[in-house]
Amino acid sequence: MSNQIDKDNFEPKIVAFLCHWCSYKAADLAGTSRLAYPTNVRTIRTMCSGSVDPVYIIKALLDGADGVLVGGCVLGDCHYQSGNYKARRKMIILHAQLRALGIDEDRVWLRWISASDGVMFRDVIFEMVEALKAKGPNPMKNPWDIWKSAKGGWKPKTINSPRGE
Amino acid sequence: MKVNSILKSENGDIFETVKSFFTKLFEEGVIDYLLVPQRISEGKTLTQTLIKGVDYLDGVNPFSPVMAINSAKLASQVGIAETDKKVGVVLKPCEIRALIELVKLNQAKLDNLVIIGIDCAGTFEIEQWAKLVEESGDAIAKETEVLKDIYAGKTDYAEEDAPIRLRSACQICDRFTHDKADITLSILGMEDDVLVKLEDELAAKLGLEAAEAPSSHKDVLEDMKNARTYKRESAFDEFRDKMQSMNDMADILATCTRCYACQTACPICYCRVCFFRTETFSPEPARILRWADKEGALRMPTEILLYHLTRLNHVAASCVGCGMCESSCARGIPLSILFQSVGNEVQKKLEYIPGMNIDEELPVATFKQEETI
Numbered sequence: 001m002s003n004q005i006d007k008d009n010f011e012p013k014i015v016a017f018l019c020h021w022c023s024y025k026a027a028d029l030a031g032t033s034r035l036a037y038p039t040n041v042r043t044i045r046t047m048c049s050g051s052v053d054p055v056y057i058i059k060a061l062l063d064g065a066d067g068v069l070v071g072g073c074v075l076g077d078c079h080y081q082s083g084n085y086k087a088r089r090k091m092i093i094l095h096a097q098l099r100a101l102g103i104d105e106d107r108v109w110l111r112w113i114s115a116s117d118g119v120m121f122r123d124v125i126f127e128m129v130e131a132l133k134a135k136g137p138n139p140m141k142n143p144w145d146i147w148k149s150a151k152g153g154w155k156p157k158t159i160n161s162p163r164g165e
Numbered sequence: 166m167k168v169n170s171i172l173k174s175e176n177g178d179i180f181e182t183v184k185s186f187f188t189k190l191f192e193e194g195v196i197d198y199l200l201v202p203q204r205i206s207e208g209k210t211l212t213q214t215l216i217k218g219v220d221y222l223d224g225v226n227p228f229s230p231v232m233a234i235n236s237a238k239l240a241s242q243v244g245i246a247e248t249d250k251k252v253g254v255v256l257k258p259c260e261i262r263a264l265i266e267l268v269k270l271n272q273a274k275l276d277n278l279v280i281i282g283i284d285c286a287g288t289f290e291i292e293q294w295a296k297l298v299e300e301s302g303d304a305i306a307k308e309t310e311v312l313k314d315i316y317a318g319k320t321d322y323a324e325e326d327a328p329i330r331l332r333s334a335c336q337i338c339d340r341f342t343h344d345k346a347d348i349t350l351s352i353l354g355m356e357d358d359v360l361v362k363l364e365d366e367l368a369a370k371l372g373l374e375a376a377e378a379p380s381s382h383k384d385v386l387e388d389m390k391n392a393r394t395y396k397r398e399s400a401f402d403e404f405r406d407k408m409q410s411m412n413d414m415a416d417i418l419a420t421c422t423r424c425y426a427c428q429t430a431c432p433i434c435y436c437r438v439c440f441f442r443t444e445t446f447s448p449e450p451a452r453i454l455r456w457a458d459k460e461g462a463l464r465m466p467t468e469i470l471l472y473h474l475t476r477l478n479h480v481a482a483s484c485v486g487c488g489m490c491e492s493s494c495a496r497g498i499p500l501s502i503l504f505q506s507v508g509n510e511v512q513k514k515l516e517y518i519p520g521m522n523i524d525e526e527l528p529v530a531t532f533k534q535e536e537t538i
Contacts (some may be wrong), residue, residue: 084530102408150415
């Protein structure tokens with residue numbers, strides 16, 4: 001149903017996993033600094049961007065999010081030394097995986113936002129809302145539609161499935 | 166330094182030849198136990214056995230045409246650090262790769278293992294093999310015939326009209342040798358003989374003379390490598406063309422019931438307890454009804470897409486392409502090409518080949534200063 005929503009009135013839902021030490025603090029700072037930004041974002045605080053397992057990102061995308069933002073400390077500033085580098089590794093794998101499956105990987109963003117950068121947090125949310133509005137609703141968010149509208153067109157070739165004989 | 170040696174077969178019986186080689190390993194104290202495939206059920210199938218000595222070597226075939234399980238999981242059960250008992254483990258290259266990944270995951274130890282690798286021309290689905298052997302009436306003769314065919318590179322048992330076809334993962338496997346084994350056995354292009362590759366000290370201990378590998382061996386190796394690489398690349402290209410949206414993945418998984426067979430069979434699905442087997446994924450009825458309220462229609466059992474997407478994500482960097490996921494699937498879902506395609510993309514991006522170098526860290530356990538998503 002969400003597919004029929006008029007693109008102009010489409011308000012994307014963003015799930016943001018923000019690290020306790022930087023990005024979450026930046027969101028806090030944006031608030032206390034009275035910076036206005038779109039209300040499309042739902043934030044979830046995590047202790048470190050490196051602890052965000054891709055399963056949570058995939059679950060969010062399958063359950064109604066149009067985009068997922070993972071926010072961590074600026075590289076080199078991680079409270080746990082290297083958590084954000086590992087978050088980046090996880091994101092490299094997730095993006096390559098989604099690309100290989102023909103799924104739009106640009107709905108999943110990784111940004112480094114320092115605790116003192118409320119302005120950057122605001123800007124990222126503006127930027128992301130705009131990008132997601134241009135993309136339209138996430139086609140993954142209604143799993144039953146996916147099953148129902150799968151065309152059965154993917155015929156396992158003989159090379160792929162000798163068991164199917 | 167590693168040297169080659171040739172074990173000559175009498176009357177073309179390679180099984181007898183490898184049996185006497187294993188006997189020598191036992192007698193010289195190189196190994197105290199041996200994990201090796203062995204015929205059961207009148208030769209209709211082969212299973213892994215752990216044997217304690219030469220008395221149990223009848224019906225042993227390291228070049229088993231079937232693969233009941235990825236034996237890396239079994240090797241991890243017998244690998245311990247605090248012992249002087251050596252266990253010889255006969256492993257196919259994909260099993261050695263999986264074992265190396267398990268070592269990196271701290272789920273296996275190599276200390277007391279003597280890895281006896283084989284050059285592998287491929288394996289068949291267990292059901293199909295049993296049928297072929299049963300119809301032939303003579304299990305060992307059929308096994309010998311088929312093995313000689315595939316290891317001579319005569320036919321790749323992939324054509325439509327082949328009497329039996331290699332498992333799909335084997336058809337596109339171009340990493341069918343592994344140079345990290347302590348001892349390598351090969352019958353690729355060796356006619357009736359067996360080529361052994363081992364350290365020169367060990368060769369001397371076993372009384373084996375160094376010899377050049379015959380050119381027929383190198384030819385078969387090279388031809389097979391080229392043919393398989395071509396096939397592998399075309400399979401990946403084809404998959405890439407097919408995958409345009411989530412619907413295409415739903416097509417592949419249409420018959421999945423989340424039975425966990427693929428997860429159980431996967432040698433490197435590394436969690437001791439899978440998240441998907443916890444209470445989180447068997448919620449109370451009221452919650453499921455609420456989900457149905459929200460979705461309108463809910464596929465049951467729930468979370469099939471999430472399960473596979475998550476497994477793909479966790480396994481992709483280390484996927485060794487053994488194809489046990491597909492062989493274990495009761496529905497015959499083409500999981501091998503799905504996992505290998507995603508694995509290929511991820512591994513290319515990370516410049517990581519799983520199971521090759523034991524000193525190289527797992528991609529998720531390390532990072533580079535400069536890299537882009």
